[in-house]
Amino acid sequence: xxxxxxxxxxxxxxxxxxxxxxxxxxxxxxxxxxxxxxxxxxxxxxxxxxxxxxxxxxxxxxxxxxxxxxxxxxxxxxxxxxxxxxxxxxxxxxxxxxxxxxxxxxxxxxxxxxxxxxxxxxxxxxxxxxxxxxxxxxxxxxxxxxxxxxxxxxxxxxxxxxxxxxxxxxxxxxxxxxxxxxxxxxxxxxxxxxxxxxxxxxxxxxxxxxxxxxxxxxxxxxxxxxxxxxxxxxxxxxxxxxxxxxxxxxxxxxxxxxxxxxxxxxxxxxxxxxxxxxxxxxxxxxxxxxxxxxxxxxxxxxxxxxxxxxxxxxxxxxxxxxxxxxxxxxxxxxxxxxxxxxxxxxxxxxxxxxxxxxxxxxxxxxxxxxxxxxxxxxxxxxxxxxxxxxxxxxxxxxxxxxxxxxxxxxxxxxxxxxxxxxxxxxxxxxxxxxxxxxxxxxxxxxxxxxxxxxxxxxxxxxxxxxxxxxxxxxxxxxxxxxxxxxxxxxxxxxxxxxxxxxxxxxxxxxx
Numbered sequence: 001x002x003x004x005x006x007x008x009x010x011x012x013x014x015x016x017x018x019x020x021x022x023x024x025x026x027x028x029x030x031x032x033x034x035x036x037x038x039x040x041x042x043x044x045x046x047x048x049x050x051x052x053x054x055x056x057x058x059x060x061x062x063x064x065x066x067x068x069x070x071x072x073x074x075x076x077x078x079x080x081x082x083x084x085x086x087x088x089x090x091x092x093x094x095x096x097x098x099x100x101x102x103x104x105x106x107x108x109x110x111x112x113x114x115x116x117x118x119x120x121x122x123x124x125x126x127x128x129x130x131x132x133x134x135x136x137x138x139x140x141x142x143x144x145x146x147x148x149x150x151x152x153x154x155x156x157x158x159x160x161x162x163x164x165x166x167x168x169x170x171x172x173x174x175x176x177x178x179x180x181x182x183x184x185x186x187x188x189x190x191x192x193x194x195x196x197x198x199x200x201x202x203x204x205x206x207x208x209x210x211x212x213x214x215x216x217x218x219x220x221x222x223x224x225x226x227x228x229x230x231x232x233x234x235x236x237x238x239x240x241x242x243x244x245x246x247x248x249x250x251x252x253x254x255x256x257x258x259x260x261x262x263x264x265x266x267x268x269x270x271x272x273x274x275x276x277x278x279x280x281x282x283x284x285x286x287x288x289x290x291x292x293x294x295x296x297x298x299x300x301x302x303x304x305x306x307x308x309x310x311x312x313x314x315x316x317x318x319x320x321x322x323x324x325x326x327x328x329x330x331x332x333x334x335x336x337x338x339x340x341x342x343x344x345x346x347x348x349x350x351x352x353x354x355x356x357x358x359x360x361x362x363x364x365x366x367x368x369x370x371x372x373x374x375x376x377x378x379x380x381x382x383x384x385x386x387x388x389x390x391x392x393x394x395x396x397x398x399x400x401x402x403x404x405x406x407x408x409x410x411x412x413x414x415x416x417x418x419x420x421x422x423x424x425x426x427x428x429x430x431x432x433x434x435x436x437x438x439x440x441x442x443x444x445x446x447x448x449x450x451x452x453x454x455x456x457x458x459x460x461x462x463x464x465x466x467x468x469x470x471x472x473x474x475x476x477x478x479x480x481x482x483x484x485x486x487x488x489x490x491x492x493x494x495x496x497x498x499x500x501x502x503x504x505x506x507x508x509x510x511x
Contacts, residue, residue, distance in 0.1 A: 030068040030077065030393040033059055041070030043228065050483035050491070053377035056080070057407040066391035072228025074100075076400045077390065080407040082414065082436040087390040088382070088401055089436070089444035094120070096382040097445045100400045103224045103238065107245040108252070114303030116311075116380065120445070126295065127304065131449045134288065135281050135308070141453055143279075145353055147189045148457055152464050153350070154198050155182045157511040159469065160500060170499035172474060175324050176489065179317040179461070184209070186457055187312040191305055192259045193266070193280040208255055215248050216310075217485045256302040260286070281308065310486065312450055315375035316457045318487040322373040323365060323462050325480070325494050326421045328473040333423060334466070337362055341467045347503040351467050356459040362466075364423035366458055370409075370440035372421065375487045377406035379442050406488075409438055468508055469498045 033042055045055055056078055059067060065081030079085055088096050097120035099105065101112065109117035115127040155178060163169045181197035189195050196206040226238035263282040282305060289296035327334040340361045345351050356363065382401040387394060410418040414437050441448040474495040481491040500508055
């Protein structure tokens with residue numbers, strides 16, 4: 001009896017596989033990896049969530065640059081080539097401008113109303129317009145340039161004060177912590193007019209934010225079982241995730257509401273006398289609230305603040321840690337960058353933001369870092385609003401799109417020696433985008449609006465660290481393994497030995 005059941009089961013399985021393949025071919029759907037497990041689909045490919053980009057790159061190497069995956073009951077399109085990404089983010093940009101409706105996004109994204117998770121439509125277009133014209137415009141960024149300059153100088157001073165006394169003094173620092181505090185201070189001052197790190201005694205705001213970030217990063221991202229298995233909702237299997245995310249949301253919401261209330265009180269005290277240079281982003285949003293209270297609700301303002309603070313802090317600091325790591329691993333490139341800065345800036349002043357236009361090799365280093373280690377190796381998911389064609393295949397409405405940016409930017413068919421750090425490959429390249437082979441900030445309607453701010457912060461900070469200090473790695477062979485959370489960090493934070501350059505000691509000591 002058991003043998004007969006086994007035979008029938010085998011026949012059923014073979015028939016199912018053949019039928020599925022023929023049906024996919026008939027419907028002109030993308031190739032699908034084998035096996036597609038019953039109920040689970042291809043979730044077994046995600047066994048190591050910190051290395052998803054590499055696991056999915058292997059799938060694409062085997063099945064092609066356009067692959068259909070089933071994550072439980074959710075149909076997903078995996079794209080891993082520049083041409084396929086162009087089909088999605090240019091030719092079908094409007095169709096893929098939506099976001100999937102995920103439980104975590106609903107709770108943490110103020111019921112899909114913040115800029116990251118809002119569906120494509122009037123609400124999202126308003127968010128984008130406000131970000132581009134009121135918050136992250138070149139004019140606004142220029143007005144707040146003194147904040148970025150102050151915080152970079154503060155970082156240099158903290159590093160200098162960390163050194164022991166003596167003529168040939170050096171010290172060791174964990175780069176990740178120092179850079180995270182820098183970017184958080186920059187974003188907090190631009191958003192809320194206050195800094196939370198750098199004082200001798202850690203502020204209460206800093207403690208709160210650290211704990212909140214720790215909880216967020218340990219939550220496992222925006223996905224949950226109910227996003228892949230709809231029956232979870234009816235069986236009550238998603239309640240644990242809902243409870244966890246609601247607890248995190250309540251704390252975040254209170255944190256951001258306190259920031260908004262604090263700035264509202266300051267605006268009442270200042271009246272109309274607020275200097276434009278001191279008008280932070282929350283004050284701008286509260287000013288807009290007065291003219292259009294129906295749109296600029298408290299939740300809309302807090303949602304914008306949340307996205308700006310979280311994405312602006314994480315991404316820039318992770319990019320800079322990788323850049324410093326690569327410079328220590330390739331000292332000849334480090335020396336070339338220092339010579340460029342010495343030649344164009346000199347030793348009689350500190351580098352400034354306006355100098356970045358005259359430092360093409362430094363910009364090449366940043367672009368090459370972004371190519372090898374993009375802050376978001378998998379672009380935040382999109383979803384198709386109607387049927388379309390990608391790479392010659394039919395993509396049904398409601399398909400979730402995952403673009404493997406890391407695979408595209410490390411593709412040996414496109415990039416010569418992609419695993420080697422070669423900033424020269426970006427020399428004489430107009431702009432920082434080479435078609436869809438290089439798009440570290442995404443592309444299309446959902447591209448990151450903070451690109452201009454990120455390049456300013458990263459360029460000024462990295463240039464200042466090169467100009468003012470000599471650096472070397474603690475380890476002879478630097479561990480280059482990465483892990484993905486909100487951004488892609490080094491799995492093992494970089495420990496670096498530094499000491500001030502003789503030519504710059506006077507300037508650093510006087511900061």
